[in-house]
Amino acid sequence: MKRYVPQDFRSDQEVKWCPGCGDHAILNSVAKALPEVAELLNYSHERFTFVSGIGCSSRFPYYMQTFGFHGIHGRAAAIATGVKVANPTLSVWQVTGDGDALAIGGNHFIHAVRRNIDLNILLFNNQIYGLTKGQYSPTSPLGIVTKTSPNGTIEHPFLPGEIVLGARGTFFARSIDVNIELTKDCMVAAARHDGTSVVEILQNCVIFNDKTFDYFLNKEVREEMTITLRxxxxxxxxxxRDKGLVINGLGLKVVKIxxxxxTMSDILVHNIHQPDPGVHMMLVNMKAPDMPVALGVIRSVxxxxxxDQVRDQLIDLRMKSPIHNVDGLLASGETWTVE
Incomplete structure (x- = not known):
């Protein structure tokens, strides 16, 4: 089996994201992750496929030296589902943004998660519509002033992790664009997971929503405002490294060791395989500055x-069916002889 390097997965196309856009770092993370995935899972280069919808993130298939499909707005999950069911041997990666996935594509997104299709969904969350020049998105904070909310939004935002767990999701991870190694590790874990994996990547849009996550991701406060779970x-x-999380009644509480x-023995130990999503839901809902924002793999069950169910059902139907060819089909059921 050939050992791949990141450049094997990078196309020769000019990358046309804005200078400083977090998408550049995410592209580097993906290029680093795929050789590791190929080696771990014994996948050849031809098994990787990238599917996208519409948005800045959705330019991704052009920049990957893999099979790819650039779909229409919000329909990436539907296309990716068809690709995976038609050819289950492929490693299918859906690249989408918070608008593409959670607004026009929201219905497709939740049902892909609910069905637990073996897809790897990379959800770039910059809390804005960047490609169409700065309208608020389903994840924009309440009250934010944008081109379509000049007096501030009056809509409560979605929390992607909460949606995934609410749709009975089996895998959810969260990372940040500038942490290439953590993002890479989340993607490798997603690829190894059998089922729908969602990796939310908090991504900075330097033009229309610059520093939206700065209050907890700025280098000066990041270590105090985030927790990387393992x-x-x-x-x-x-x-x-002197703060920790404990169960306090029906919630989580920050304590100082x-x-x-x-003591250290009082601190909650992270279990990504816990079937009950209760603690996982509490982790995805933590918000700064009162609680640290959770990063890393949060759930994997x-x-x-x-x-797999479609494949097994078709095999079972073929074995049980009395019809094995077209002649058998035409002669089945009620037939008449016309003279």
Whole structure:
């Protein structure tokens, strides 16, 4: 099996995102992830396929040296579903934005998650419509002033992780565009997951929504305002690694290790495989500055997949069917002899 390098997955097309756009870093993360995925899963280059809808993120198939399909607005999940069901051996990656996936494509998105189709969905979340020049999106914060909300939005925003878990999602991870290594690791974990995997990437739009996540992702506060979760490890964070999460009644609470009798043994240990989504839901809902924003793989549980079920159902029907060819089909049911 050939060992691939990132450049094997980069096309020769000129990348036409704005200078400073977070999409550049995400592209680098994907290029780094795919060789690792190919080696881990013994996949050849020809098995990778990228599908997109409309938006800045959706230019992705042009920049990948893989099979690709640039679809229409909001329909990437439907197209990706068809690709996967038609050819289950492919590693199908859907690239979408918060507008493409959660507004016009919202219905397709939740049903792809609900069906647990073996897709890898990369959801770029910049909380704005960038390609169409700055309208508010389904994830824009309440009250934000944009070109379509000059007096501030009056709509409550979606939280992608909450939607995924609410749709009975089996895999959800969150990363940030500038952390290429963490994003790469989330993508590799997504590829290894059998079922719908959603990786939300908090991505900065330098033109229309610059520094929207700065209040918790700025380098000066990031260590105190985010927590990178790892399976089997205590949920600790902070510049001095002295803060942690504990269960407090029906919610989570931040505590300081060493104060008020709190020890490392009191800190909650992350379990991505926990079937009950309760703690996972609490993690995806944490918001700065009161709580750290959760990054990394948050949920990864096993369940049967739609594409496997379709395959098994067709095999079973073929075995049981008394009809094995066209002649058998034409002679089946009620027939008449015309003289």
């Amino acid at each position: 399976h089997g490890e205590p949920m600790i964070f902070g510049k001095n 060493g104060e008020n009798g709190v 096993k369940d049967h997949t739609y594409d």
